[in-house]
Amino acid sequence: MNLIEKLLSVDKTKATEKETKKIKSKKLAKLVGEDAEITIRELSGKRYNALQAMLYDKKGNRDMNATYDFNLMCCVYGVVDPCLTDQKLMEHFGASTPKDLAAILFGMETGSIASEIVKLSGLGEDAEEEVKNL
Numbered sequence: 001m002n003l004i005e006k007l008l009s010v011d012k013t014k015a016t017e018k019e020t021k022k023i024k025s026k027k028l029a030k031l032v033g034e035d036a037e038i039t040i041r042e043l044s045g046k047r048y049n050a051l052q053a054m055l056y057d058k059k060g061n062r063d064m065n066a067t068y069d070f071n072l073m074c075c076v077y078g079v080v081d082p083c084l085t086d087q088k089l090m091e092h093f094g095a096s097t098p099k100d101l102a103a104i105l106f107g108m109e110t111g112s113i114a115s116e117i118v119k120l121s122g123l124g125e126d127a128e129e130e131v132k133n134l
Contacts, residue, residue: 019120020080021039024037025038026109027107028106039080040078040080040113041120043078048121051074054070070114072110074110075117076099078117078120084102
């Protein structure tokens, strides 16, 4: 059986399914007083590229001040549980946007969460190292 035949025998919905993974959050564990896991989901290539664009100014130079925002937005789009767009959760924590909620709930942990999301998205070790080094 050649590759085309194999692909034709695959359930085509699998091609668009996004992989998820559970990871521990130290910051949420402190907040809730016990171990806490969050569920992350891979980003699409298009979403990742849009987020990457945040890291550069109009002249194409790397804007190091945008790193934290990049990590926050990776969390907004990549964390599925807890849902950072949940209106009740945002109101409870006094967050006006999902990005604000990510900052409140995860703080500096957003860097390691974003790194896990990038890794899950299949963007390779180089992309993971790039996120860690931002």
